[in-house]
Each structure stands twice: as structure tokens, then as C-alpha cells.
Amino acid sequence: MKKILGLFLLLIAVVSCEKEHQSFDFQSPDFFFKKTRQGLSKDSLAFYLNSLENIPTEKLSDSLQAEYAYMTSRFHDRLLDYDAAIQKLLFATSFTKKKIKNSREMSYFRALSAMYFWRKNDYLNAAGVNQKMAKLLDSTDYKNRAFIHHNNQSLQTALGKPNEALVENAKAKEFFLKAKDTGNYLVSSLDRVPILNSLSRNDEAQQELHSVLPYEHLLDTQRKYQLYSAQGYSYNSTKKFVNALNAYKKALTYSKQLDPRVSLQEVANCYLNVGVMYSKLNNYQQSKIYLDSVFSLGMDRLNFTDQQEALRTKLEISYKLKEDFKYTSSRLDSLFSFLQKNSDTRINNELQVLQESYENEKNLQEEKNQVEIKSLKFERNQYILIALLLILIVITVLVLNFYRQRRFKIEKQNFLLQQRLLRSQMNPHFIFNSLSMIKQNVESNPNQYSKYIVKLSRLLRTVFDNSTQDYVLLEDELQSLEDYIELQKFRFPDRFDYEIENKITTENELFIPPMLLQPFVENAIIHGFGKLETKGNLYIEISKQKEFITCCIEDNGVGMQKSDLKKNSSMYLIDQFLFKMTGKKLEISNDETGKGTKIEIKIPYSEL
Structure with missing residues (x-):
């Protein structure tokens, strides 16, 4: 009797587990959203991602399919599989045809733009997503329009166009003001500071900072971090390194108070800023401590420019502290590998975009030829009606002028892309040969290597400064x-x-x-x-x-x-x-x- 009762209870447990597992497969998107915010391990993230991808969504509504795709992209992002995350976000945004209907749809586009910009350094595709958002948004949606201009500001800054970035920043501030979003309005004022400093308009940058400081009590922790990061950048631009160091340390304090699941990038950036300031103040031991913290968090937490700065500063510290040659050599190897990897990725992206641009120009020419053929046929068949003939001539002239202007614009874009592609190929090629040469000779002539490390450091700084x-x-x-x-x-x-x-x-x-x-x-x-x-x-x-x-x-x-x-x-x-x-x-x-x-x-x- 006891054996029968035990088997019966075991059968109930198995059935209940199967039911629980079956119901788990169809959990709502909100269930998976909460999982991405719980700081799960890599294995746990992979488990829930597999569960998500096994959910049959084909028969669900468009909005639910988009939401499940968005949740899947979040898991791919946490697992650093950015290409897969982009594909899921492209699918999520594909359901929006004529207008963005709600803030949820907007979040899909914003996530896609951020993925291209921050994760892949693919500025051209990020700009394309921003343009699409602008076309699909209602004209009275001031807040989201402000975010689009904020994204464009970041793009122009990354492309080395500070004047264009200032224009986008001014538009973002205008729309945040219309949306009565005080917090993001203040953040836009902070974003303006490094752009003004890059144009040597330091007095204006200080005015922007002073306009925000009285409202520090209104800022949350994230925005206080941004405030002191901007202040540190401003002081650094005017070579007030002690003040910059103090500001960056405050920013580091606030970055550590942020949600640790999403703040590692901010923390790594602060460690880098503090380490660079100590280096500029010739305190190389302290600089080394903070730089080591950056590397322990992972270089993938930094953007391309900051990764270059971290590796270059690490190399300089190794030389200044007169470390053993094998450490200096390893720094050279790290810099060489990093530049080669990022160069290959960026050149491939540029080549792909350039090829697409050429294909668009070819399609445009075919469309133009088709329009001209149709216009000629229409003109031949309408000789009797003079009035219609005149209208046809006007329309034809306008169409041809339109296509001529578009073709000129595309040719100009192709020219600029070729110029950027040329620099993308030349700069790494120049640096790789120099690095290989120095590394070869310092091994055979260690007594003179310090002289050439200094020369190489100066050469690297010049090439990095001229890259944009x-x-x-x-x-x-x-x-x-x-x-x-x-x-x-x-x-x-x-x-x-x-x-x-x-x-x-x-x-x-x-x-x-x-x-x-x-x-x-x-x-x-x-x-x-x-x-x-x-x-x-x-x-x-x-x-x-x-x-x-x-x-x-x-x-x-x-x-x-x-x-x-x-x-x-x-x-x-x-x-x-x-x-x-x-x-x-x-x-x-x-x-x-x-x-x-x-x-x-x-x-x-x-x-x-």
C-alpha cells in the first residue's frame, strides 16, 4: 500500500512539473524583461534565451511578436552577441509601417539606434535609424523628437563635426523644453559642455556648467554622474588637471551608486578618466592602479576612442615606470592587436556601406531612365493638347531636376565615404608598420629602445588626433x-x-x-x-x-x-x-x- 501511494505521489509530481515547464514556455514578455534586470549569470541568461526562442510566436498579434523579438534582443545584448540583437530589433521595428503609434514602438527604434552606435560603432546605420524615426513620429511628440536630435548630436560628435553637433544639441534642448522635461533639458546642457570645449569656446562651456550647478539637487544619481563628468572634461580641456581629477573622482563616486547591472560602462569610463589625469600629473603609480581597474572590468565596456586612450596611456606608464622590457613589449602587442581588430571591422563596415551607396546610385539611374522613357511616350501621344503638353514639359523638367539633385547628393556622399575609407585604411596601416618595426628593433637593441618608444608615442598621438x-x-x-x-x-x-x-x-x-x-x-x-x-x-x-x-x-x-x-x-x-x-x-x-x-x-x- 505504501509503495502504491509513493508511486501515485511521484506521478503527480511529474505531471505538475511538466505542466509548470509547459506554462513556463508561454510566459509573458514582462516575465523575461524582469529576468534581464536581475543580474543573472551567463548560463542563466542562455537558458532563458533558449526558452524565448522556442516560443511559437507566428500566430500571435504583430505587437506581441515585436515585443518577444525585443525581449530576445535584450538577452543577446547581455550575452554580447550584438549582431543577433540587431537582427531581432530589425524584426521588431518591421511591424511599424506608417506611424509610430506608442512609446513601446519608439523604444524598439531607440534600442536599434543605440545598438548600432554604442555596440558596433556603425554610425551610418545609426543615422539611418534616426532618419526613419523622424519620418514615422508625430510632429507633436516633442520628447521623442528631442531624443532623435540627441542621438544625432552624439553621431556628429563621433564623426568629428562639433558645429553640426551644437545645432542638433540646440534642437534637442528646444524640444525637451516644449515637452517640459526638465531633467533631460539639464542633461542636454551638460552635453553641450564638451562640444564647446572641443571648439576652444571654454568660456561658453563654463557658463553652461554654471547654469546647471544650481539645480544639482534636482538631478538623480545618473545625471549627477553626467554633471561631474562634464565638469572634469571642461577642466581637462583647459589643462586644469587637479580640478579635473577632483571632478572625475566625484563622477566615479556617483557611477558606483548606479545600478551595477547596467553601470559598468560608466564606472570603466570614470576609472579611465581618473587614471589619465594622474598620468598627466606625473603620478604614474596611481595612474597604473586606475588603469588596471579599467582592464579588470573589460575593454569592451569602453567605446573605440576610449579604448585607444587606455592602451596608449598604459604603454606610456610602462615606459615612465621603467618596467621590464617584456611588459613594455606586451603593451606594444596589445596595442597592435587592438588596432588591427578594430581597423578590420571599421573598414569592412565602410566597404559595405560604400557598395550599398553605389548600388543605390545605379538603381537611381535606372529609375531616371524609366521616367524619361515614360515622359517621351506621354509627350508623343499628347501633341493635340497643347496645355497638357506644357504641363508635361514642366513636370519633366521638375522630375529631371529632382533626380539630378539627388544624384549629385549621392555622388557627394560617395566621395566623402571614399575619403573616410581612405583614412580608415591609411591610419592603421601606418601604425602597424611602425609598431612592428619598433618591436623588432628593441629586441635586438634594448639599450636604445626608450628613445624610439618616445618617438612612437608622439607619432601615435598625432595619428590618433588626426584620425577624424x-x-x-x-x-x-x-x-x-x-x-x-x-x-x-x-x-x-x-x-x-x-x-x-x-x-x-x-x-x-x-x-x-x-x-x-x-x-x-x-x-x-x-x-x-x-x-x-x-x-x-x-x-x-x-x-x-x-x-x-x-x-x-x-x-x-x-x-x-x-x-x-x-x-x-x-x-x-x-x-x-x-x-x-x-x-x-x-x-x-x-x-x-x-x-x-x-x-x-x-x-x-x-x-x-
Whole structure:
């Protein structure tokens, strides 16, 4: 009897467990939303994600399908699978056709924009999501329109366009004011501070800070963190490093009071800021402590620019503290690997967008041809009705003008994308060669490595500073070029001699696009002199004409022809870029024996 009773109870338990598991599979989206906020382990997150993906949603309403997709994206985000999260958010937003009907639909778009911007550094797709939101939003939805301008402000800042960022910031503040959202209005004022500082408008930045400080008691912890982060940035921009350090420490205190499940990025950013300030104050031991905290939290918590700053500062600290060579070498390896990984990702994104842009231009041309054909047929069949013919002519002119303007806009975008792609390829290529060269030589000549670490650090800082600039000072570009040649001479001391002659005597400052000369110099040193039996000579002459700056690069190497430019090479991309800018292609010539190379480059410039 006891055995029968035990089996009966066991059967009830099994049935109840099956029912519980079956009901679990159909939990509401809110159930999974709460799970993402409970700080679950990776295994637990994977378990609930698997349960979510096994829920049959095909027969549910569009709103529920979108909500389940959004919840799935949150789990992918927590598991750092950002591509899968983006696909789910694209599906969630696909149900919105003509208008965003409620705040929940808006949250799907905002999450998608943030995923592109913060997780993937894909600024172009983030901008596309913002444009789509603007079209789908009601004109009286002031708060959400303010968030769109806030997103655009972040994009323009990331693209190195501070003036455009200020315009977007002003629009965001205007709409937050209309929405009577005091908290976000104050946050927009704080966002304005670093932009003004980047334009050297430090007095205006201080005024913005002073306008917010009296209302500190109205701010929550998150916004107090933003307040002192902005204050630290402002002090840092004006080289008041002690004040900046104190402000960043306050920001760190508030960041640790935030929800630990979502605040790791803020905490890591504060550790980095405090560490950099200690480094600027020459307190390298304290700087090292805070930098180590950044690395313990994980570099993936920082954006691309902050990751560069953390690795560069770590390298400088290693040198200043005179650490053992193996530690310095490991810092070089870390910087090299990081740059290579991020460079490949960013270049692939740029290439993909550029290809899509070309395809759009092709489709636009086909549409234009179709419109022209239809217009001609319509015109031929309507000769009798003069009035209709006149209307047709007007319509045709307007349509053709519209497509002409759109085509011009797309061509301009393609040109800018090519320019950005060129810089994305050139900067990492330049840095990788320098890093490899220094690492090779410090191992064979450890007594002199500190001199070249300093030179490399200066070179890295110049390249990082110029990475988002369309034009840089000519003298700075020539200094970077000379640093690079000196590093190559360290590597090949007996291979060549060089001379740089700047014949420009104007007192005005001249600015040119960055990273245009180094590939040709590198080609002469590596390929031109590589198989040369005698010592090579490299001569670089800079002169100024009315419309452009001419740079002649001469060497006595093995020689090259214009046909040697491969379509995927840096020199070929520069040739195409300069032709669009000046209408002048590279001029490559050789001496009578076919050896020795002279390259003449016409470079656009601006003058102050």
C-alpha cells in the first residue's frame, strides 16, 4: 500500500512539473524583461534565451511578436552577441509601417539606434535609424523628437563635426523644453559642455556648467554622474588637471551608486578618466592602479576612442615606470592587436556601406531612365493638347531636376565615404608598420629602445588626433612623415639617406588632407631600395602653386610604373581621391635606364 501511494505521489509530481515547464514556455514578455534586470549569470541568461526562442510566436498579434523579438534582443545584448540583437530589433521595428503609434514602438527604434552606435560603432546605420524615426513620429511628440536630435548630436560628435553637433544639441534642448522635461533639458546642457570645449569656446562651456550647478539637487544619481563628468572634461580641456581629477573622482563616486547591472560602462569610463589625469600629473603609480581597474572590468565596456586612450596611456606608464622590457613589449602587442581588430571591422563596415551607396546610385539611374522613357511616350501621344503638353514639359523638367539633385547628393556622399575609407585604411596601416618595426628593433637593441618608444608615442598621438580630421596643418604632417622616416632609418640604418625640402615661405598656415605622402615614401624605402645594391637616396620637395601644393618624391631605387598601382592599394586610392579633388592624377616617371622613380602629387589645401 505504501509503495502504491509513493508511486501515485511521484506521478503527480511529474505531471505538475511538466505542466509548470509547459506554462513556463508561454510566459509573458514582462516575465523575461524582469529576468534581464536581475543580474543573472551567463548560463542563466542562455537558458532563458533558449526558452524565448522556442516560443511559437507566428500566430500571435504583430505587437506581441515585436515585443518577444525585443525581449530576445535584450538577452543577446547581455550575452554580447550584438549582431543577433540587431537582427531581432530589425524584426521588431518591421511591424511599424506608417506611424509610430506608442512609446513601446519608439523604444524598439531607440534600442536599434543605440545598438548600432554604442555596440558596433556603425554610425551610418545609426543615422539611418534616426532618419526613419523622424519620418514615422508625430510632429507633436516633442520628447521623442528631442531624443532623435540627441542621438544625432552624439553621431556628429563621433564623426568629428562639433558645429553640426551644437545645432542638433540646440534642437534637442528646444524640444525637451516644449515637452517640459526638465531633467533631460539639464542633461542636454551638460552635453553641450564638451562640444564647446572641443571648439576652444571654454568660456561658453563654463557658463553652461554654471547654469546647471544650481539645480544639482534636482538631478538623480545618473545625471549627477553626467554633471561631474562634464565638469572634469571642461577642466581637462583647459589643462586644469587637479580640478579635473577632483571632478572625475566625484563622477566615479556617483557611477558606483548606479545600478551595477547596467553601470559598468560608466564606472570603466570614470576609472579611465581618473587614471589619465594622474598620468598627466606625473603620478604614474596611481595612474597604473586606475588603469588596471579599467582592464579588470573589460575593454569592451569602453567605446573605440576610449579604448585607444587606455592602451596608449598604459604603454606610456610602462615606459615612465621603467618596467621590464617584456611588459613594455606586451603593451606594444596589445596595442597592435587592438588596432588591427578594430581597423578590420571599421573598414569592412565602410566597404559595405560604400557598395550599398553605389548600388543605390545605379538603381537611381535606372529609375531616371524609366521616367524619361515614360515622359517621351506621354509627350508623343499628347501633341493635340497643347496645355497638357506644357504641363508635361514642366513636370519633366521638375522630375529631371529632382533626380539630378539627388544624384549629385549621392555622388557627394560617395566621395566623402571614399575619403573616410581612405583614412580608415591609411591610419592603421601606418601604425602597424611602425609598431612592428619598433618591436623588432628593441629586441635586438634594448639599450636604445626608450628613445624610439618616445618617438612612437608622439607619432601615435598625432595619428590618433588626426584620425577624424579632413585637413591637418602642413607642418604637422611633414613632422609625422619625418618621424616615420627616422623610424625606418633605425630599422635600415645603411639602406638610404633622405632630405625633405619645404620651399613654401608663406606666413599663413596651410592645411592638407592627412596621410597622403607616407605610402609613397614607404614604397620607396621598402620596395625601391629593398633590392638596390648601392645606398638609396630619397628626396622630398614641397612647393606651393596657386591652386594646390605640389609634392615631388624622388628616389634612385629599382623604379616603378603607373601600371604598378593595384586597385586595392593605398597609392591607387590616393590617386583616385586626389583626381576627384584637383582633377590631377599622379605623375610617375623614371630615368633613361628605367630605374629611379619621380612621383609628382598635386594636393588640395586650405589657408588661414
